[in-house]
Amino acid sequence: MAITGLIMVGFLLMHMYGNLKVFLGADAFNHYAHWLKGDILYPLVPSGTFIWIFRVFLLVAIVAHIWSAAVLTGRAHSARSSKYAVTKRLSQTYAARTMRWGGVILAGFLVFHLLQFTAQVVTTGFRAGSEPYDMVIASFSQWWVTLAYLVWVAIVCLHVRHGVWSALTTLGANTSAKARSFLNGLAWVIAIVLFVGFMIMPLAVQFGWVK
Template sequence: MNALTRSAAAYWQSSIGKKLIVAVTGLIMVLFLAGHLTGNLLIYVGRGAFNEYAEFLHDAGHGALIWVARIGLLVAIVLHVWATILLVRENKAARKYKYECQSTIQASKSSRIMIWSGSTILAFVIFHLLHFTVRVTYNDAELVDPLDPERFDAYGMVIRGFEAGFLNFFVVLFYIIAMTLLCSHLSHGVGSIFQTLGLRSKKSRELIHKISVGFAIVIWAGFISIPLAIFFGIVK
């Protein structure tokens, strides 16, 4: 093992290293969510705009960039959840005595369920990739853009994925639950990113908290609005 490898291993084993990994991977996911939601909201503009957006993503870098982004995001989520679990274990091991009351003054409800919400989000991402990327339940031959027969109908795929039906009711419900947990996670996590990166002070704490909560609400409302609008026939 060379010096660089030993140094990297030592840094990973330290609490500071794990917190930095959580912060950096969290920032990656925050930026991804903002961009992903912006693109997804084109579903309200119409089939043409949404399919053009989907085609642009799939053709970028001759189709390679979209897979780099997908794999990178999945790796970031796994590292984020893993580092968080290790930090929680370290914190528990460092306590010599149990608190008389398990609730803490500073920890919010969202921070105390971060491991469970993170694991659920990871499961959701895998399901989402199977649902709309691998398309395990779709026949691509049926998904042809009626406006352009040479183009894949990503708009139609999303509509079919959320339109009213018995099975889709549970799909939509899972999306809502996952987004709610994600945004509970975000309301605490965005502020933690600022703190870990040394960008939060006593003066900016309240503002950063408001930004965290506001961002979480926007992401939650934006993402759940799409399956709900499709399921109830507002978007067809």
């Protein structure tokens, strides 16, 4: 679960960086989007093949992450034969307490996001087959799309903040009070960078800074 989680955090950071190319203009953003689906690793692999290899790899990571969560949850429930006599809530962050439900919500939004920009079945203000830049502008010019995206990104970042800390702890990095403090700070930095990086583009479109 730790390894697949860190793989997805790495993907989010790359995805965020790619989104920022919208500030370079339509040509740069469209070129980047088409490049992702075309010439990566060409001629080592046929044109358009890498994106499918990457999608399968990411899908396997997501399925493995969900499966790991289900297995760990099952182990936690089977480890206790009866309900706790004391139900006092432990000193946990909100993100830690809502990791499971947060993951379910994220999965639902992810499906919507893929249907929106990848499959183009859910067209939020654009026509199927539109250029990537046009899809972004049309979608985030609508306040409800930007608001839904903000909620989703906020949940993602809460999930990431706790997930990064937990993953690195699981992999043995939490070896002292100093290391614990560093890991907690690192998790917060990654979560904040992702939130700002993902939200600056839709907000720029919403307020007319990018047209």
